[in-house]
Amino acid sequence: MTSRERADLRRNRAREVDPVRCEDIAEDLAAAADGNALLGRSQRRHVERCLRCQAEVVQYRRLLRAMRSLRTEVLEPAPGLLADILANLEGAGERHAVRSLLSGRRVAYLGGLAAATAAGAAGAIVFASRSRRTRLAG
Amino acid sequence: MPQDVAELVAAAKHGDREAFDELVRVTYADTYTLAYRLTGNEEDARDVVQEAYLRAFRGLRRFRGDAQFSTWMYRITANCAATQLGKRARHRHDELDDRAPVADPRLDHDPQLRADADDLRSRLHAALDALPPRLRAVVVLRDVYELSHESIAAELGISESAAKVRLHRARHKLRDQLFPRRDGEASRAV
Numbered sequence: 054m055t056s057r058e059r060a061d062l063r064r065n066r067a068r069e070v071d072p073v074r075c076e077d078i079a080e081d082l083a084a085a086a087d088g089n090a091l092l093g094r095s096q097r098r099h100v101e102r103c104l105r106c107q108a109e110v111v112q113y114r115r116l117l118r119a120m121r122s123l124r125t126e127v128l129e130p131a132p133g134l135l136a137d138i139l140a141n142l143e144g145a146g147e148r149h150a151v152r153s154l155l156s157g158r159r160v161a162y163l164g165g166l167a168a169a170t171a172a173g174a175a176g177a178i179v180f181a182s183r184s185r186r187t188r189l190a191g
Numbered sequence: 192m193p194q195d196v197a198e199l200v201a202a203a204k205h206g207d208r209e210a211f212d213e214l215v216r217v218t219y220a221d222t223y224t225l226a227y228r229l230t231g232n233e234e235d236a237r238d239v240v241q242e243a244y245l246r247a248f249r250g251l252r253r254f255r256g257d258a259q260f261s262t263w264m265y266r267i268t269a270n271c272a273a274t275q276l277g278k279r280a281r282h283r284h285d286e287l288d289d290r291a292p293v294a295d296p297r298l299d300h301d302p303q304l305r306a307d308a309d310d311l312r313s314r315l316h317a318a319l320d321a322l323p324p325r326l327r328a329v330v331v332l333r334d335v336y337e338l339s340h341e342s343i344a345a346e347l348g349i350s351e352s353a354a355k356v357r358l359h360r361a362r363h364k365l366r367d368q369l370f371p372r373r374d375g376e377a378s379r380a381v
Contacts, residue, residue, distance in 0.1 A: 083362045087334075112370045116362065119315045119369075120334035122308075123228075130223040130240075131233055138215055138244050145245055146208060 073099035075106055082106060086113035200260050204251055211251070215244055218261065222268055228331045229272035231320060239275050243268045265336050269328065269346040276324050311369065318368035322361055329354055330361035 054062075073095050082100075084090035092100065100106045196217060202210035222243060226236035246267050247254075254263055319327055328347060332338045333354075338346075344354040 079363075080359055083359060083366075109366075112366050113362065115311070116315075116366050116369060117334055119308075119311050120330070121337075122312065123315070123335045124337075126224065127220050128224040128227050130220050131237060134223065134237055134240065135216065135219055137237070138219060138241055139212055141241050142211070142215070142244060142248055145248060 075099075075103060078106065079109075082109050083113045086110050086117060196260050197256075200251075200254065200256065204254070211248060214260070218264060219244070221261065222264055225265055225268050225331070225336065226272055228319070228335070229269065229324070229328050230275060231324065231327070235272075235275050235279070239268060239271045242271045242275075246271065262336075262338070265332070265338060266342055266346050269332055269338070269343070272328065273347050276328075314369055315365070318365050321368065322364060326357050326361035326364065329357040330365065333358050334362075 078092070078096050078099065081090060081092060081096060085092050100110065196214065199210045199214045199217070203214055219240065223236055223240050226239040226243070227233065230236050230239060243264065247264060250267075254260070319331070322330070325347075329343055332343045332346075333340070340351050340354050340358075344351040347354065349357075
């Protein structure tokens with residue numbers, strides 16, 4: 054048996070014992086370190102035996118801890134930012150108020166126009182019916 | 192004037208402008224921090240923060256209060272940052288070194304631990320800055336601000352599965368940057 058054949062045999066025997074390969078669970082390791090996913094039984098068994106995967110889990114956990122620690126860091130905003138935000142909001146508030154006022158006046162104007170039109174139409178109908186009655190009586 | 196954020200939100204929803212201004216004062220540094228982390232530069236972060244508060248002001252009545260106000264602001268900020276980054280034709284990595292000073296209230300008393308933590312954090316900042324913005328946005332929103340995959344996908348305008356793929360790629364790149372492999376040890380393909 055050649056050395057290559059012996060190596061293949063060793064690999065096949067190892068695969069019979071542990072069918073999971075490191076590459077197969079690379080994505081799951083990060084999610085498992087996050088606590089968002091649970092490894093299956095065969096995957097867990099693989100990680101228990103595989104130093105490389107164990108090291109990856111430890112690295113992902115350290116990474117996640119470091120990322121979460123950033124949450125407590127607050128950058129110091131550039132000077133003047135607060136004043137700019139408040140001024141921007143003030144401007145937006147005033148524009149909104151003006152729009153509301155204008156749209157309110159527009160509604161009142163259109164309402165008045167509609168009422169005047171309706172009154173005119175009603176007057177015309179009354180006038181027309183009276184003049185027809187007068188003609189019939191005559 | 193009420194100081195509690197929930198009370199400020201309630202007052203602002205009823206049209207109290209001073210309450211909304213106070214909400215801005217209480218939260219703007221946090222919002223700016225997220226905007227800076229997502230955009231990677233001060234100028235864009237300023238624009239994003241201003242736009243985010245304008246949108247919050249206009250949409251406050253729609254805020255139902257089932258999430259925290261801060262989470263709602265994170266989502267708006269993420270959306271504004273995505274829009275802002277979309278406008279940018281090029282990345283400006285050259286301006287990323289002049290990071291604003293950081294205030295960390297959790298100082299460790301053990302000098303060695305503190306040095307290790309500082310070193311890791313400093314390398315993490317560099318690794319985050321080196322990430323493409325679309326990967327950085329997902330990993331920051333998920334791993335720092337703990338937004339759900341669903342929220343991240345919605346605010347960045349991508350599918351949930353795309354958000355998960357980007358998250359995995361980003362974590363993989365960060366891990367490779369923070370924990371470089373020894374010679375001859377190949378990184379796994381993603």
